[in-house]
Amino acid sequence: MRAVVFEGLGGPEVVKLREVPRPVPTREALLVKVHATALNRADLLQRQGEYHVPEGQSAIPGVEVAGTVEAWGEDVKGFTRGQRVFGVVEGGGFADYCLLDQGMALPIPSGFDFTEAAATSESCLTANETLFTLGHLQRGQAVLIHAAASSIGTTMVQMARHVGATTYCTVGTRRKVEAVRALGADAVFDHREQDFVQEVLRLTGGEGVPLVMDFIGGAYLERNLGVLAHEGCLVLVGLLDGMSTQVDLLRIVQRRLQLKGSSLRLRPLKEKREVNARFRQRWMEVLAMGGLRPVIHARHPLEDVNVALGEMEANRNIGKLVLTLGRNDSHA
Template identity: 90%
Template sequence: MRAVVFEGSGGPEVVKLREVPRPVPTREALLVKVQATALNRADLLQRQGEYHVPEGQSAIPGVEVAGTVEAWGEDVKGFTHGQPVFGVVEGGGLAEYCLLDQGMAIPIPSCFDFAEAAATAESCLTANETLFTLGDLKPGQAVLIHAAASSIGTTMVQMARHVGATTYCTVGSHRKAEALRALGADAVFNYREQDFVHEVLQRTRGEGVPLVMDFIGGAYLERNLAVMGHEGCLVLVGLLDGMSAQVDLLRIVQRRLQLKGSSLRLRPMQEKREVNARFRERWTEVLTQGGLRPVIHARYPLEDVGAALAEMEANRNIGKLVLTLERNVSHA
């Protein structure tokens, strides 16, 4: 099969499309004939040599796929040949075939094509887990979402609005701000021109927000603490700018603040299955009715993966960058 490989680490020159052996299903895995996949920040970091693939996972990049069931392991039950499925995988997604654990496989809603399904998997699982399981977001509450134009960020905005929460967002351009307003965000702040702490405190009459979703890391830590209300919760979803930071511990103690972290790929498979089950329980009907849709920035053929990675590296994308294979990307 054809697959994307990184021959060393560095820039676009290390990205290659090569013939590699097709994976063989393990006992509890499906072999999926991939129709569409999508990029994630980890793929870019892996190309740059800044992300090390967890032991036992595929070195082929790509952590989400959509396609049809081709074969399965001896312990797999409940699937049929040719069935359209999507889900999060342990690497190997940027290829013509990929293994998908049966506990992570989700039937594709009839209102989605393969590209939309591929764009849904990782962002929806992460958004649901961080907003509701870790963040305990309730109707009527407010949440501050950083990097809100990302695929996870745009999903968080939709999910929060769906449950009746108020969404405050930060982005880095007017174009991204307009896109978030079109999604229904209650307020969007361009961090290059506005102080989000001042803006949020002004809108909340100094009380702050009960929940912050942060992809930035150390560079935002003190300001995030400043904008959190009493007993507020900060969930670290990413570390784009700063792996460490000094912190005012007294502020945390006095206001009983909570700091939580989340990484889906580093969890054991059983925990990933539980994350997937929680997402499906809460959002399957909403997906089926079209009430939650991925935001797709652009679709590229697999052969143009280098251009798609360059678009992500330039931070121009609003939502997902999807890679499609030459086969038809509709399953209807």
């Protein structure tokens, strides 16, 4: 089968499309014929040598797929050949075929094509887990979402609005401001032109917000603490700019603040299945009814993976970058 591989570490020159052996299903895995897959920041970091694939997982990039079931392991139950499925995988998504654990496989909702399904799983699982399982977001509360034009950010905005929460968002360009406003965000700040701390405190009468979703890391930590309300919670979803920083611990103690971290790929499979089950229970019906849709920035054929990686590296994308393999328009 064809697969994207990184032959060394570095820039676009290390990205190759090669013929590799087709994976063989393990006892609880499906073999999926991939019709679409989507980029994540970890794919770019892996190419650059800044992300190490967890032991036992595929070195082929790609952590979410949508396609049809081709075969399965001896302990798999409840699936049929040709069934349309999507889900988060442990690497291997940028290929014609990929293994998908049966506990991570979800049926593609009617009305979704393969590209939409591929753009859904990782963003939705992460957004649900961080907003609600870790952040306990409730109707009537407010949340500050950084990097709100990213695939996870655009999903968070939609989920928060769906439950009746107020959404304050930061982005990095005027174009992204307009895109996130179009999703229904209550306020969107261009961090190059506005101080989000001042703006959020102004909008909340100085109280701050009970929840912050941060993808930036150390560079924003002190300011994020400054915008949290008493007993507020900061969830670190990513570390795009700063793996470490100094922090005022007294502020955390006095205001009883909470700091939580989130990772999906590094978790044991049992926990990933639990994350998947929570998402399925809460959001699959909403997806099927059209109440939540992935934002897709662009679709590229697998052969143009470097074009897609370049878009992500330049931080131009609003929502997901999707790679397609063959026909992807089927709703059957």
